[in-house]
Amino acid sequence: MSVFLLTVDHHLAYHSAAHIQSCHVTFFNREKRSVDVLLEMGNDSGVFRRQLLRLSPSPEAGSVLEIKDMEAAQNPFYLRVVTNIYNPETLFILAEFVENGNVVAKRTASHFTVTP
Numbered sequence: 001m002s003v004f005l006l007t008v009d010h011h012l013a014y015h016s017a018a019h020i021q022s023c024h025v026t027f028f029n030r031e032k033r034s035v036d037v038l039l040e041m042g043n044d045s046g047v048f049r050r051q052l053l054r055l056s057p058s059p060e061a062g063s064v065l066e067i068k069d070m071e072a073a074q075n076p077f078y079l080r081v082v083t084n085i086y087n088p089e090t091l092f093i094l095a096e097f098v099e100n101g102n103v104v105a106k107r108t109a110s111h112f113t114v115t116p
Contacts, residue, residue, distance in 0.1 A: 002088040004112040006095060009076035020097045020104070022069045023079070028092035029055035029063045031085060038082040041070055072097075081112070088114045 008020060029035045034057055041049040049070055056062030083091060093109040 002083045002085050002091070003115040004079075004081040004083075004088065004091075004093060004109060005115075006079045006107060006112045007076070008072070008078065008097065019074060019099045020072045021074055021100070022071050022098045024066065024068045024096040024098065024103075025070065025079065026064065026066045026092075026094040026096075027053070027055055027081075028058075028094075030058050030090040030092065033057050035091065036084045037091075038080075039067065040080040040082075041072075041077055042080075043075055043077045069098075079112075086116065088116050 008023075023041075025039065027037060035055045037053040037055060039049070039051045039053060040047050051067070053065060053067075054062075055065055079095060081091075081093060085091060088109070091109065093112065095107045095111075096103045097105040097107075
């Protein structure tokens with residue numbers, strides 16, 4: 001199991017998490033088998049989005065999945081991705097942060113804290 005964690009707060013190399021209205025997350029499974037992904041979005045008050053996803057084996061249809069417009073309500077938040085893979089390098093993650101309809105910052109799996 002691999003766990004990816006990204007905290008979106010004043011440490012994000014962008015002027016403030018207080019301006020981020022939503023985020024898009026794209027997953028790309030590079031494994032030759034299906035991968036289960038639990039996506040959580042929350043803050044100090046608790047989890048406000050939880051979604052269980054299944055990514056098809058690469059390169060089949062469904063090996064890439066995009067989740068759009070996850071509301072952040074202009075508050076600091078975290079993204080947690082829990083997977084059933086042991087090699088975290090086989091899952092590509094792209095998080096895009098949106099303000100006024102424009103992508104203002106992007107982060108990949110390399111920006112997440114990973115616990116294999």
